[in-house]
Amino acid sequence: MTTFSIQSFGCRINQAEAFTWTDSLQDNGLVFLDDTLSSDIVLVNTCTLTGRADRDVRAFIRKVGRENPDAKIFLTGCGVDRLGEGLQLNEQVVNLLPNAEKKDLVEAVLAVTGKGPARSRAPYKSRMLVKIQDGCDFRCRFCVIPSVRGPSVSIGGDRIFARIEEAIERGFYEIVLTGVNVGLYGRDLSPPESFLALLRDLAALPGLGRIRLSSLDPRFLEEDLLRFILSEKKICPHFHLSLQSGSNLVLRAMGRNIEVTRYREILNTMRDLSPGAALGADILVGFPGETDELFEETRAFLESSPLTSLHVFSYSPRPGTPAAALPNVTERIVKERMQSLRRLSVARHLSFRRDQIGRVLEAVVIKKGPRTSLCLTGNYVEVDVERVDADKGAMVPVRITDVTPRTTKGKAEKSR
Numbered sequence: 001m002t003t004f005s006i007q008s009f010g011c012r013i014n015q016a017e018a019f020t021w022t023d024s025l026q027d028n029g030l031v032f033l034d035d036t037l038s039s040d041i042v043l044v045n046t047c048t049l050t051g052r053a054d055r056d057v058r059a060f061i062r063k064v065g066r067e068n069p070d071a072k073i074f075l076t077g078c079g080v081d082r083l084g085e086g087l088q089l090n091e092q093v094v095n096l097l098p099n100a101e102k103k104d105l106v107e108a109v110l111a112v113t114g115k116g117p118a119r120s121r122a123p124y125k126s127r128m129l130v131k132i133q134d135g136c137d138f139r140c141r142f143c144v145i146p147s148v149r150g151p152s153v154s155i156g157g158d159r160i161f162a163r164i165e166e167a168i169e170r171g172f173y174e175i176v177l178t179g180v181n182v183g184l185y186g187r188d189l190s191p192p193e194s195f196l197a198l199l200r201d202l203a204a205l206p207g208l209g210r211i212r213l214s215s216l217d218p219r220f221l222e223e224d225l226l227r228f229i230l231s232e233k234k235i236c237p238h239f240h241l242s243l244q245s246g247s248n249l250v251l252r253a254m255g256r257n258i259e260v261t262r263y264r265e266i267l268n269t270m271r272d273l274s275p276g277a278a279l280g281a282d283i284l285v286g287f288p289g290e291t292d293e294l295f296e297e298t299r300a301f302l303e304s305s306p307l308t309s310l311h312v313f314s315y316s317p318r319p320g321t322p323a324a325a326l327p328n329v330t331e332r333i334v335k336e337r338m339q340s341l342r343r344l345s346v347a348r349h350l351s352f353r354r355d356q357i358g359r360v361l362e363a364v365v366i367k368k369g370p371r372t373s374l375c376l377t378g379n380y381v382e383v384d385v386e387r388v389d390a391d392k393g394a395m396v397p398v399r400i401t402d403v404t405p406r407t408t409k410g411k412a413e414k415s416r
Contacts, residue, residue, distance in 0.1 A: 002113045003031045005039040006124065009057055010047025012178040012214045014077060016129035017102065018045055022122075024106045029116020032124070036060075037068045041109060046079030046087070048144060050316035054079060058089060065090040074109060076102050081148035082319075099149055121170070126366045126392040127212070127376075128167040132160055132198070133179030140244075141255040142287060144318040145180060152184040157198060164202065173209035173395040174236070174364045174376075175202075182213065183220025196225045203234045209395060210362070210378060212236040215282065218243065218266050219258050226266065230273040237277035238380040239270060240311075244284045246301030247294040254287060255322075260301055271306035276359075278352065278379040279307050283341060286315040286334035288326035295337050302344060308352040310345035312338050346405070353381055353408050356400040360413055363398040365390050375410070383410040 004025055008014040021043060022032055033039045042064055047053040057079050064071055075087055076097040087096065095108050135150045136143075164175055179185065186193030202211060211234055218241050229235050241263075245251050248260050270279055283298065302310065314334050317324040356379075363375035363383055373388045375398050383398050384407055390396050397413040 001031055002029075002041065002116075003033045003039040004041035004043065004109070004113075005033045005036040006043045006045065007036050007060060008045040009060075010045075010049055010053055010078070011180070012129055012176060013131055013134065013180060014045040014047065015125065016131040016176075016178045018043070019124040019129050020131075021106055022124040025109060026119045026121050028106070028110055029119060030109075030113060031119060032122045036064060036071075039068070040071060041113065042068070042071045042073045043105070043109070044073060044075050044077075046075060046077035048077075048079040048082045048148065048318075050313065050318075052313075052316065054083065057087065061087065061089045061093065065092055072112060074105065076105055078145065078148040082144065123170075123172075123393065127174040127176055127364060128164075128170075128172040128393075129176045129178055130160060130163050130167070131155060131178050133182055133185045136181045137184060138181070139255060141253070141322040142284065142315060142318065144321055147320060149180055152181060152188055154185050154187070154189050154193070156189065157193065157201070160198070161202075161205070164205065164208070168205065168207045168209075171391070172393050174212055174393075175208070175210070176212045176214060177202075178214040181217050181220070182215075183217045183225075195220075196222075196228060199225075199228065199232070199235070203232050208234060210234050210236055212238060212378075215240045215242050217241075218263060219256070221266055226269060227273065230270060230277070236378040236380070237274050238280075238378065239277060240280040241266070241282070243281040245287065245290075246283075246298035246305075247290070248297075250287055250290055250294050250298070253289050254284075260297075263301070264305070267305050267307065276356075276379055278309065278381070280309045280311060280380075281307050282311045282313070284315055285312060285337045285341065286329040288315070288323055288328060290315075290329055292333075299340065299344070302341065307348060309349045310341055312341045312345065314338055350403070350405055353400075353403045356381055356408070357403060358400065360397050360399045362395050363410075365392050365394050365396060368392060373412075375412075381408050383408045385410045385412050388412045 006018040008018045036042050046057045073093045074095045080096045081098045133154050135152045136146045137152045185195040361377040363377045366376050367374035372384050375383045388396050398410040400410045402409040
């Protein structure tokens, strides 16, 4: 009996790929474990978006080497494309597959392990993640992703529907649609399709619980798409936007063709049409040329916005990108700016969670402990409830009862 585990770094698209590999390897007789330090085979889907991501991948490979020295490690993903043999940190790394060869990963593993009779599928996650698009056609001056994932490529609608219909049959209540830039979906297909048309068709699927959208690029949130995702009951009221900055000068320097006024219009529309929605944003701090004044523009924009949380990360020069040749903002200043915005995010999210007290929300069971279950609401609040009988991945109505700075507590209600 050969066991395997998967460690995914970075974006949700990596998790969607890991979901598919988990199913395929179990179909060929391998046993899936959640524990990377106990399995015979360890698959690592790498990320190279930032220097921190590179360091995390290397640290994980070394950890497996120390604590699971008999395991065979297979590496794939963006880190392999950019760093290549620089990730060959020990003899356990038996294969490195760049993104273009990800389709061969399962066969590469089976060439080492051999095949066996199909096993029942244990899911990689409690929510099904489905990749609908990969790559990006744009070249933000700080971003290495287009060079390691290539141009935008959409998955055909037939394949997407087959995967989601299978997920419904397997009992998944929530489907997460992922991609590098889902707003580009369908433009490369023949004939061209649109993200809006795909969502309309998916929302009409019989038996579908709900759809969650991964990060959205505001440059592709046309009015009809925006209004649909805010009004469709089967789309989770949780929207995360790749804003990056609240300063027009910084946005132009980044190569992002959008103005802050458009950000404000989108966010205000979201708040007006979906008052209970969680609104998050990626914010990049310390881009070359970001002065104190320009940072204050970003902070003022964020403070006046209806955003309920922020994913704040520091600029990291990526070799080969135009921004890499520019002088960096000092580390001390970047750290101070990040702390300032993270404090704002903590306060905003606490206020948002407190607003949920007394509400009954549909939540998916994502973890089950001996005494409590962790459930995730449609508007992306993790709620600790007394252990429920429902399986992981199933939906339970949850009433929010108490909120602290660290936790949200609730009580499972009877299904309506």
